[in-house]
Structure formats: C-alpha cells, structure tokens
Amino acid sequence: MSATPAPPLFERRSPATWMVLAWCAGSALTFLFRFRLPGESEPSVWPGVLLFRWDGMVTLALATAVTLAGCVRLERRPLRGLALLLAGSALGAMPLSVGEIPLLQFLAVDVxxxxxxxxxxxxTGAAALALALGTLGAYLAVRVLSGWPVGTSAELTVALTAVIAWLLGRATHESRAHAEQVRAQAAAQAVTAERLRIARELHDMVAHTIGIVALQAGAARRVIDTRPELARDALGAVETASRDTLSGLRRMLGALRRAEPGEAAEAAPLDPSPGLADVNRLAARTTAAGVRVDVRWLGTPRPLPPEVDVSAYRIIQEAVTNVVRHAGTGSCRVTVERQSKELRIEVVDEGKGTGTADSRGSGYGLLGMRERVSLLHGEFSARPGPRGGFRVAARLPVPAGAR
Structure with a gap:
C-alpha cells in the first residue's frame, strides 16, 4: 500500500527560506566580485567608496535586517513583505556606488x-509586479533628479527578470488550479462509477430475491388447500426475503446517483456478487500469485445482509490488490471480526507505507472503499502505520433485522 509521495524539495521549504538564501547568495557574490579572483588581472567590479567603510557596512546590515523582516511577513501580508524586500534592495545598492539596483540585490525580490x-x-500578483517595477523606476528617477549617474540599461535587465519571475509564478498558479480541477473531476467520476457498480449489485440482489418470491408464492398457491403447513413455510420465506431486500434498498438506493443506461452498463458490468465466503478463495489466489495472505476469522459466523456481505468482500479485495500492486511486500494479514452489531475488517501489510496522516482520496481504490462504507453508514480509515506498512480498517454496522 503506497503512501502519499513527498513533495519536491522546492515545495518542502518555505518561501521565506528561499528568499533568505537568495539574499545571502546575492550579498556573497556582491563582495566576491569586488575582489581579484584567481586568473583575473583586476576585480570584475570595483568596490564603491562606501562599501568597506563603517557606514557602508551599517547600511548593508540595515538592508539585511529589513530584507529578513520582509521575508517573514511575505506569507501573511505579501504586499507589505514585498515592500520591505524592495526597501532592503534599495538600501543594499547604496554603498555599492552603482547607478541602479543590481540584479544580485534584487534576487530575493524575484523569488x-x-x-x-x-x-x-x-x-495581488499584479499589484506586486507593479510595486517592484515602480520601485526600480523610482530609484532611477531619484538619481536623475539628484544629478547622479544612472544605469538604465542594467535596470531594464533587472526589470525583465522581475517580469519573468512573475510570469513563472502565474504559470505555476494556473497549473496547480488546473491539476486541482482535474483531480476533483476524477474523484467525482470515481464516486459515480463506484455507486453505479453498487447499484448493479443491488439490481442483481433484487432480481434474485424477486425470483425466489415468485417461486415461493407459486408453490404456496398450489398447496394452500392441500398442504397448508407447506404454504405457511413458503410464505414465511417470501416475508423474510422481502424484508431483507427492502431493508437493503432503504439504506442504499437513496444515496445512489442515476446515470444513463449506457454509462451504467459500462461502469458496473454484470458479475456474480461475491461475499465473505469467497475471501479464502481470494487469499489462495493471491498467495499463488506471490503475496501470502493470512486470513483470521474472529467471532461467531452469522448471516449478513447481501449489501454488507458484498461490500465487505470488495473492501478486502481492493485492499489486498493494493498490497500486491503498491506495497512491495511478500505478505499481508486480513482480519474479519463478526460481532453482534457490526462487522470489522482490517487489512495490514508491512510494506513501504510511511507517515501518520489519514490517506484521504489518495487513489481511486481507497475512494471506492470509502464510498462503500459511507453508503452503509460505517467507518473507514486507511493510513500508514507508525512503523511503516499500511492499514486499512472498516466497520460496517449490521442492521437489527439481520442479526
């Protein structure tokens, strides 16, 4: 049983972490470029007058403090945090004796x-881009009005990086929104398909019951005058079958969606409805395929309503199938506990599942099992074990009339 995969490294770190790293990298490269490196006859960038003086260092320290404050505030108040980042970039450019905000001081803003x-x-994203471009333009305007030299060409390059960063962010936003929409549609389709399969199983159950009712009623009609005791037995069987079927219909049909006949036939093919009696056969077939299935039966065997019997088998079948496909282990344990008021099912493996969070909606198999249990007003959980592996558990209430 596979757990939800870990997100990429880029998403496991907070935005503040990446912005701090960008600022530190930019500051380090700013100093590095102002020293003569091996193989160079002179530094690639001459240090400004204030850079290595005490007032230049104080200005850089202040710029770093303002930038860090902006990194912390960005997630809660994005525009206010971005404004602090822009202020830190402008302050960081002052001791460098350059005519523009350099790209290295603008990396944190791009992130x-x-x-x-x-x-x-x-x-909000458009306002952030406008604020960044406006700050670049204002910085150049102040230098022009003060009669200082400006680096317009270099600043246009910095502005281009800001636009590119914004476009990449918008593309990511739209990609996530589209993926979420696709997941929601897929989940809705899976729920519909599973309910249609349950409806088909109910159809088979009702058809079987009606056939029995017709046979027993016909037999009672033929012997009611000559063998009244046999007629009473036949009518009792009719009553029992009718009550069981009506009880199942009342619990489940109200939750099923209607679909077009063609869709229903495709989503729920006509197959014989299995039950808990077929679990040992399923275990033997799976064991022969290479994954040992140990089945434990607890409690006293007793008849179950058809919808509970079928759903219990389907849950075990899907859980065992997931073990074979995803767990990467050679065995699993199935426990079926029959109590007076409920049926408990547990499928446990020691495969690759990790973590502690409940795996909600992670795969159509789990979604189908959860839907079956929900329609029977039971409880369902599917989660990784604390020491690895995966555990699927379901509690299915048994109606009072069937006990």
Missing amino acids: ALYFVAASRPRR
Whole structure:
C-alpha cells in the first residue's frame, strides 16, 4: 500500500527560506566580485567608496535586517513583505556606488514575486509586479533628479527578470488550479462509477430475491388447500426475503446517483456478487500469485445482509490488490471480526507505507472503499502505520433485522 509521495524539495521549504538564501547568495557574490579572483588581472567590479567603510557596512546590515523582516511577513501580508524586500534592495545598492539596483540585490525580490504570483490571486500578483517595477523606476528617477549617474540599461535587465519571475509564478498558479480541477473531476467520476457498480449489485440482489418470491408464492398457491403447513413455510420465506431486500434498498438506493443506461452498463458490468465466503478463495489466489495472505476469522459466523456481505468482500479485495500492486511486500494479514452489531475488517501489510496522516482520496481504490462504507453508514480509515506498512480498517454496522 503506497503512501502519499513527498513533495519536491522546492515545495518542502518555505518561501521565506528561499528568499533568505537568495539574499545571502546575492550579498556573497556582491563582495566576491569586488575582489581579484584567481586568473583575473583586476576585480570584475570595483568596490564603491562606501562599501568597506563603517557606514557602508551599517547600511548593508540595515538592508539585511529589513530584507529578513520582509521575508517573514511575505506569507501573511505579501504586499507589505514585498515592500520591505524592495526597501532592503534599495538600501543594499547604496554603498555599492552603482547607478541602479543590481540584479544580485534584487534576487530575493524575484523569488518573492514568484511565490506571490504562484500562491495569491491574480490581482495581488499584479499589484506586486507593479510595486517592484515602480520601485526600480523610482530609484532611477531619484538619481536623475539628484544629478547622479544612472544605469538604465542594467535596470531594464533587472526589470525583465522581475517580469519573468512573475510570469513563472502565474504559470505555476494556473497549473496547480488546473491539476486541482482535474483531480476533483476524477474523484467525482470515481464516486459515480463506484455507486453505479453498487447499484448493479443491488439490481442483481433484487432480481434474485424477486425470483425466489415468485417461486415461493407459486408453490404456496398450489398447496394452500392441500398442504397448508407447506404454504405457511413458503410464505414465511417470501416475508423474510422481502424484508431483507427492502431493508437493503432503504439504506442504499437513496444515496445512489442515476446515470444513463449506457454509462451504467459500462461502469458496473454484470458479475456474480461475491461475499465473505469467497475471501479464502481470494487469499489462495493471491498467495499463488506471490503475496501470502493470512486470513483470521474472529467471532461467531452469522448471516449478513447481501449489501454488507458484498461490500465487505470488495473492501478486502481492493485492499489486498493494493498490497500486491503498491506495497512491495511478500505478505499481508486480513482480519474479519463478526460481532453482534457490526462487522470489522482490517487489512495490514508491512510494506513501504510511511507517515501518520489519514490517506484521504489518495487513489481511486481507497475512494471506492470509502464510498462503500459511507453508503452503509460505517467507518473507514486507511493510513500508514507508525512503523511503516499500511492499514486499512472498516466497520460496517449490521442492521437489527439481520442479526
């Protein structure tokens, strides 16, 4: 039974972590480029007048503090956090004696723009991009009005990186939204298909019951005058079959969706309805295929309503199938406990499942099992074990009339 896969490394770290890393990398490269490196006759960038003075260092420390504050606030208040990041970028450029905000000081802002565009509505992302471009333009305007040299060409490159970061974030946002929509549609289709299969099984059950009723009623009609005791037995069988079938219909048919005849036939093919009596056969077949299935029977055997019997078998069948396909283990244990008021099922393996969270909706098999249990007003859980492996458990109530 497979657990939900871990998210990529990029998503396992918070946006603040990546922005701090971007700022630290940019600051480190800023200093590195102002030293003569091996193989160079002179530094690629000459240090500014203030860079290595105490006031330049204080300005860089202040820029770092403002940037870190913006990183912390970005997730809760994205525009306010971005404004602090932009202020830190502008402050960090002052001791460098350059005519623009360098790209290295703008890396953290680019990362922030990506995360805002990827996780926030379009309006918030557009406001963040406008704020970033406006800050670049304002920085150049202040230098022009002050009569200082400006680096317009270099600043246009920085602005282009901001636009690219925003576009990448928007693409990620739309991709996530589309994937979520596809998952929701797939889940809805899986639920519909499973309910149609249950409806087909109910159809088989009702058809079988009606056939029995017709036979018993015909027999009672033929012997009612000559053998009244046999007629009473036949009518008792009719009553029992009718009550059991009506009880099952009342519990399940109200929750089933209607579908077009062609769709119903495709989603729920006519197969004989199995039950718990077929579990040992299923275990033997699976063991022969290479995965040993140990079945434990607890409690006193007693008749079950057809819908409970069929659903219990289907749950065990799907859980064992998932062990074979996903768990990567050579054995599993199936426990069926029959109590007076309920039926308990447990399928446990020691495969690759890890973690503790309940695996909700992770796969159509689990979704189908959960749907079956829900229609019978029971309880269902499917989660990795604390020491690895996976555990599927279901509790199916047994109606009072069937005990």
